[in-house]
Amino acid sequence: MMNRRRFLGAGIGAALAAPLLGSPVLAAGGPHVLTATDVHVKDYPTVEAVRWIGETMARETGGRVTIRQYHSGQLGRESEAIDMARFGAIDMTRVYSGALNNAFPLTQALCLPYVFDSVAHMRRAMDEGVGRAVxxxxxxxxxxxxxxxxxxxxxxxxxxxxxxxxxxxxxxKIRVPVSDIFIRMLRLFGANPTPLALGEVFSGLETHMIDGAENNIRSFHSSRHFEAARYWSQTEHSYAPDVLLVSQRTLEALRPADRELLLDTARQSVAVMRRLWDASEAEARAAVSEAGVQRNDADLAAFARAAQPLLAEYRRDPAIDTLYRRIRDLA
Known part of the structure; x- marks a missing residue:
């Protein structure tokens, strides 16, 4: 298996050479093998959805376009994947929207505390125009x-x-993603926010470098954080979604028909991912309860009140406020 250092060296070298040499794949008329990354484990719904895209692309193109996946953070953190995709060192990546906030400000609207009321509300907003705008x-x-x-x-x-x-x-001390919104939100809640990569959380809990973290229950289970953190509190402070991205260089290098097929197949994969998500989330909830994790409800109104100064500050940006209003209109 190609290790991360060799992959990055070869990939970045190819990305830098591409503008001068042109795509060797296209020049040879051979197949396109697109590289996709994800920090989640191999059976995670986002990984499975991208696998479905690859299988569909391979079937519809007679094997001309396929996807090779590197899951479980094999090629590094999400912040690294974003840059690699921008410069063409990898082709596709699935990243958490919080990791995109600084470079792509519109994603901030999706990460604000208590902007979504439920999964159904978030899905409705993404399907009815907000997602497309982002x-x-x-x-x-x-x-x-x-x-x-x-x-x-x-x-x-x-x-x-x-x-x-x-x-x-x-x-x-609570682990948060490397995101200004989450860091500031935790401070308003009175916690000591500690930015860490997802892969560093388990050791942080075991060594008491952190007291806890925040995430969805599916990741809580798949990362096995429940073995070190035995209290789960249903605060629902964010429904910030994930985003699937492709390098613009990669998309433009595809044949027009293959390009449209990839765009259409990716749109269809949302329904695939949602079916997998609903099933796996229920399984994760049952599994952590069976493992003895203590779960409790929380005062959502108290958390929402504490987060109001952050929400008000971000809404001073007209673009963010417009998206916020569109989301709330669909509640």
Missing amino acids: LDGFAKRGLVGLAIYDSGARCFYNARRPIRAPADLHGM
């Missing part, structure tokens, strides 16, 4: 937005105590 914003910086996938309700989990109100987080 995806269209990627083309300015070398990427094309293919699809928006679910990421469930993000909630707190920790190794110390149940979290029922913001006061219960005071003084706790």
